[in-house]
Amino acid sequence: MLLWIVLVVGAMIILYGIVPTVLIRKANFRVYRKGASPGMIALTFDDGPDPYYTPRLLDLLKKYQVKATFFVVGKKAKQYPSIVKRMHDEGHEIGMHNYRHISNWFIFPPFLGKGLRKSANIIEQITGTRPIYYRPPWGHFNLFTPFLQKKYPTVMWTAILGDWNVKVGALELHKRLKNSVEDGAIIVLHDSGTTFGADELAPEQMLAALEWLLKEEKAKKMRWVTITDLLNAQTNKQISSI
Template identity: 50%
Template sequence: MRGVILSFLTMYMFIPWVLTRMLGLGVFHKGKTQREVAFTFDDGPDPRYTPTLLDILNKHNVKATFFVLGSKAEKYPEIIQRIHQEGHQIGIHNYYHHSNWLMTPWGVRQGQVNRSADTIEAITGTRPAYYRPPWGILSLGDFFLKKDFVLVLWSLMAWDWNSRVSSKRLRKKLSTITDGSIILLHDSGETLGADENAPELMLRALDEVLLDLNNRKFKCVRIDEMMENSKKPKKGERALGMSRFKQLLVASWMLWERCFVKLFHLMPVDTENPLLKLRIKAYTGNQSITLEDGEVIAKGDLIAELHFDNKLLLKLSNNSPSSVHLAIQIIRKTEQLMPLIRWLLQNDPNYKDVKGLYGITLIHRGARKLGFSIIDLPRGIFSYLTQSYLRLLLSVLHPQGKKRLKLKTERLVPKIIAISRKELMNRYIA
């Protein structure tokens, strides 16, 4: 059970944190245009500080991006209207300043993001399309917000929520602004961990910083403008393609794969054909599984849990001209391994009490021909998170990438595949 919880937390929290905060994947966190920066302000609107901030921005002819809380937008619609009318961009920072790690994916989408978007659209007539979660913390489910929202983080944090950071120190911190910087600041001191008077110090520093940036010929733009300008290649250069993005994503995933294998002691069935790895464990599902041959796997029964080797899947994917060809290769390689698994069950003392093989996968077409039963995953949070994780993995490994997620979506549902010890022993000869 401890392993299941650790695996869940890793998928739901740690992987998104590594991808977004350490590698900058899946989010916009820095521009690529010279002499261009973007100021962003979180946690507002605030009747004490936001109007003064707008006056300073107007004084320096600067346009900025405000990631606002829906609850505050609802409370101070006149400030939201002013932000919009003065040409600034409005993004979403949740309805309440709550961590996404402590909410379900649908709770974030419906109760926080969409609710805030509805509120802001009702006030301004324009629906926000940019989202920054509180503390920049994303969960695995938040990646599916990318369908409707651009996820935005930052490249420079001034720690301005702390009143012990004086205006002088803030100016020094902001003096490190470089080409493409996205600066994180706050126009409210009411959120958890912030000092109530901290924005006042930020405003004093900001006035001087904007003057300095103007003297240095920097242009301050909104996030949407920066993103658009970043798409344009510099003279004599090619625009950065998705290949680099995918390379970084794959590298981080393979790092996680190696850690997972070592952490849970997965063993390859065949080192020459490492497609499948096994882990002996007790079945922890709350519902028993009835297989097509009548055998039942109940909670507590010992099983050999199946795991695909994602490194080999990626290699097969890159060498496959089509998804059909990829599926055929996977089925053939799996079929070659089944007699070896039978041998393990018959001869390895570690497998003597194993009742069958069990796995959860999107790759279940053709599994029945190999003797596996294909069973629907019980509905619930585990099913949702598993589907989110596997769809994200499929978008990386499949030859068609993200396009595959839009094709035959009814098939992109994770299933339990399982085969009893009896069926495996009868069907395959070691």
């Protein structure tokens, strides 16, 4: 009996979550992965806000005049509204990363939609601006997420660098960051280490590696923009070419 339960649950996860994830990623269905404008790059951060690391990250971005996009966890946004407000006030963009950091493989449709609406309401109450974009935790989709993508365009990435793992080390992470700098890239990093599978101190090395990168000439020549700015530049370019 136990074996049958395991097999049934496994089959449900495969059909409900894994198969849609593979198909949506492969087809790039309603998914943004990269911009097309020369000299522009989007830096994005998942899993925050974090009361210790996110303010330090905001200080760093301000120091180098970099704009970024934060995909925040709704529950954390509710806990730390002043940090979310600071993100907004300093010109960064805020997107959603589920109300709790749970894989969509394990969330049933009504709860996923309700969680995103709740997250959007929280962010709007704090900033006065309703979030547009969504990034699912771990990039996991399910059978229901295509319907939500009509309302919340999904942003994936050009490069995901493993910065949640302290074993990567700041030097290796800097190397990966440097290799990821290219026209239209969407880079994902993490400003919190408290989610499942992450190392609590990992954002420390992320901050170090990112500052090393931003000091370099190659990075200084790029325009570090929000997702909206990156995609709007792409749209304007397409319109002007008609």
